[in-house]
Amino acid sequence: MTTFIPAITIPYGVFASPAASMLLPISLGGIIGYSTRPKKNQSQEPVSIKQPPLRPPPWVFGPAWTLLYGLMGYAAHRAITAGLSPLTSTPALIRSTKHSATLYSIQLALNLAWMPLFFGAKRPIEASVDILALLGTNLYITNLWWSIDRTASYLMVPYLGWLSFATYLCVGAGYLNGWDFRGKELRSKQE
Template sequence: MTTFISQLTLPEVIFNNLPASILLPITLGTAVGYSTRPKTTKRRYLSYKQPPFSPPPWLFGPAWTLLYGMMGYASYRAVHYGTSPLNSAATIATAKHGATLYTIQLGLNLAWMPLFFGLKRPVEATVDIIALLGSNIYLAYLWGGSVDRTAGLLLVPYIAWLGFASYLSAGVGYLNNWDLSDIEKDAVVKDE
């Protein structure tokens, strides 16, 4: 069971504001995406040996934007409605516990791209995304089962994508011997 930890949780004012709940993960995800320079990330992605069913690079931006929006809306529903004074103390506590877990999972989500593409650390990135997947399975169970069924269901596409992304992360790591440090340099040399 998670615990509500105010220092590790986004302020409740964000969860209680629908546009802020939706736009926060989209904005943070976009900022992280641009901080790793999209053209460089695309070139690196294409230079790695890929497992079967790897999607084209253009798919990631729209997919993540949609998923970030859905997760933001789920957080709004769960915390805004879950912490209503009309609810039982147990429901309010579960909604708040989920808010802490949501904040932690958002941090794990935002760490993956810099780990994988920036630092070229596929082992750490794969551990990160597997922890992210597990935390979201639990979050969907927590919110969907005890607070707001719709909030839990909104996380299902995100969980499915995280499962696929875990496969891609581990697949790229494995196929490239868990070392991405020289692959891009080799690809650039071949292009010249």
């Protein structure tokens, strides 16, 4: 079990505010998403990355991630504030809550690293390892939060579902392209 590591854990003040807890992942995800989006003014026609079946249209990803970032941020707010409440917490629950806060911070970093790995660096193997670690970490967090705040745990279910689907898309794209994206770009079907 990972322990509470203050140096890499989001400060409690962020978790204490529902708005800050939700806006942190939304804003960071938006910045990373905007900075890694495919460029439309490329000088030559790129070869498209082959995609697995069931890939939704590109316009779905922005709204889906915004909603999921908001849900996970609110879940973190609920779990961390409930678990650290001096009125209801036990020493064991406080340790588990602090542990989950560190894990939540790690999962957010893993989440934010995925887009630059997949789109920027075009490293499908590393992106697949990242998203598998992200999915596993979130399964563990959801399990930890079950004993702290069940609503927070339930709020993570859509995120886990989307991460499972995103893992399929990531690994599928890597496999279909021979785990090599060099010289290829992800393009929508409308282009």
